Amino acid sequence: MTQPGRPVSLGRKSSGFLKFGQKSRPATPDFHTQISESALVLPTEIWLDILSYFPDYALGPLSQTCKRLRRITLPLFFYSQQIFPFLETFTFRQLGPSIAEYEQRCLQRVSFISSQHLSHAIRELSILYYGPGYKRRHQAAHTPIEVVMKPLVSALPRLENLTKLVLQFPPCDDTLFSALESLHLDSFELELQTTAQGEIEIPIPAQREFIFNRSSSPIQIFPDDGLSLRFLFPESLERVVVGPTGTEPITRTLLCQPSGLTSLKTLDLSLRFVTSPYFSDALAACPNLSSLHLRSSVMDGSISPSLPPLPKNTVPRLRCFQGPAALAPAFAHGRTLRTASLWSTHSVSTVSAPWLLHPVLPQLGPSLTSLAIGVNLVPDSLLAAIRDAFPLLTTLAVNAHLDSFHPGTVTRRAVSPPAAAVLRAELAALPRGFRLETLRLGTQLAGAPEGDAAAVTELCASACEVVRTFPGEYDPTSWRRWAVDRPWYCVEWTRTTVTKDNVEESEEFDTGLDGTLRIEYGEHYFQGFERGGRISPTRPSDEPS
Structure with a gap:
């Protein structure tokens, strides 16, 4: 019994007082339902x-x-935070009335994310000059605001649960090295000024993925031999991605691992890698490598893509190769490739004439199941050569990579025709014996993926026509010219589930096959995106002159 004069908590009092005037709530709770x-x-x-x-x-x-x-x-x-402590970013984006006020705001942000109450919640941190996804062709100086960058880097060890760090253009000093030594990251992306002088060794706290100097800007010079990297967790690193200015330091770093990088599965780097005198030894340090990507940029234009066959004990588990067609036979020799992407850049200027592929295809081995090529024509002779060389091929992509060559792609989107519309592709036009399950074609289309219904309908209709007429009337430059400033699309036809009956009925694909259609495209930012400007693929006739 309650003693007289003692206050009673309304929260514990069994009374209908608190329920007075409240609306009855549904029996099944939802997000807005207060539950115990x-x-x-x-x-x-x-x-x-x-x-x-x-x-x-x-x-x-x-x-x-x-x-x-x-x-x-x-x-x-x-969970994810971004901060832009650069003088040029402040100037260009007009982020405040004065640089002093912007510095103060940044310092308050640093104090906030590194506080005792919040530091444990930060999982991803991006210290950027540009926004995520913006094209990496740096055309200006990068001046970090030292009064912000120094305490920001010093605060990194307090983020005890940090798993991903993107760090662009930090000062290479003892503060940075000490902070990196204390981190254990799943993914680490680092962009350095290539003008660093002196003997510098940077600790790399990446446990799974490391991305280094991915920029392809022609204004950046290559770093001198003084720059070196040191992997803190070489035994667990699975993926390494580097750009032209980072390829040589990474090559030297691979040689410095006494027991090799036994967990490394993917190596994505510049075509300059094959010109290094340490090329073979660096590959030998990656015994379990399964995927090799060699990309070219304007800085690699003078590199001759030729390579003698590699020793069979080098990367014996290689299954995926992406790069110039002329280099593919060297990596296929003595290995079982499953995927080959015979292109090294997204630029439309690098597509090959079909007759250049004829001597290459038979050297890739009969085990290939997925092939991607970039060609300016698709004659029947090329398709016949593909069929004869790869009897197990299920996926063929022709110019499908060109839809993302545009710098600054930030979002990948897809459009599909109405669900009831099943596209019947007349694959009988292909040479007999093709057993494709997926066909991906890069092209320029009429219509637009956004806007009124008529534009979307026109886009889907033109995409259907591309698949229906392949290969006879497929024109990679469907508007009769290489218009690099027009949007490119990837039209993907996927064969529907095949039953035993229709496999027997169309064993040689003599009749049309049902499949679903998917149109992929990218959204891009133009150079002034920081002020909100954004562009998407539009109809050529709608674009301003």
């Missing part, structure tokens, strides 16, 4: 794992369910 915290019997760790599958827009309503879920979900809003 005692019903949340799962541990916080399991809730965090569950919430990792929720989209960002669902976290707000979910945080209003109860106090405990609010405490759990609130840090997720700060």
